[in-house]
Amino acid sequence: MLTISQVTERTGLTPYTLRYYEKIGVLKGPSRRAGGARSYTESDVSYIQCLVTLKKLGLSLEEITEFTRDGCVMDRIQQGEDPDHFTPTLNKRTEILSKYLLDLEAKRQELDHMISLAQEKLNGYLELSKERCEELK
Template sequence: MFLYPISKAAGMSGISPYTLRYYEKIGLLPPPKRQEGGRRFYTETDIRFMMFLKSLKETGMSLEDVNEFIKDGCILEKINSDVKSSQLTPSINKRIEILTKHLTKMEIKKKELDEVISTARGKLDTYYSILNMETK
């Protein structure tokens, strides 16, 4: 198993070292392995999890919802370890609720962005028309 220092893990995950320490402090990330005077080191599994956290944050999901979403651990790992699906139902339902609520927020933001894009395109068309009239 290869271990990466925080600077390398930050580069690989796209999350700053400061944010990684913060996520660890608030419990989003489990405490990392430590070596040589307490320096943090991360596994490839840790880094994949960091990338997953980043993807949730990039969609605008709140840290509270991210924490709630990941609280019960990896559903796929539980399925692969022969946990009965009936035991996973509450966790899956919670994740469905979080994602549904978040998707609704993202769809509203997308609509707002589409309106801003349309306005910007209209302005560009106006400016190009003005320039074309000046060159004639």
């Protein structure tokens, strides 16, 4: 069992964020120790890391809540649950991820363009510097 401090070290989230996610229902409340301190499992940490990934993709907390409503569906299907039971969830997750994939592709194209412009400028400056050094010789 892991403490909230250990979980924050492994996930990069603050204790405040973990408690907030718990409060709004994005994260289910962990078990508690005798004194009331939160106690997390490795499974909890994996789930929190999934939340972090979804947040990095740009999903809002509302979308993350919707996305994770039925828990880790892939694990449940691998454990033998009927995939047909999860059709609405899988459809919603597909819709959410498809939207964000399009957004990420657009951002990648924009970044590729910016990288190209920066490389052109850099090459121009390097060429000018090289010419200037040769003139001074």
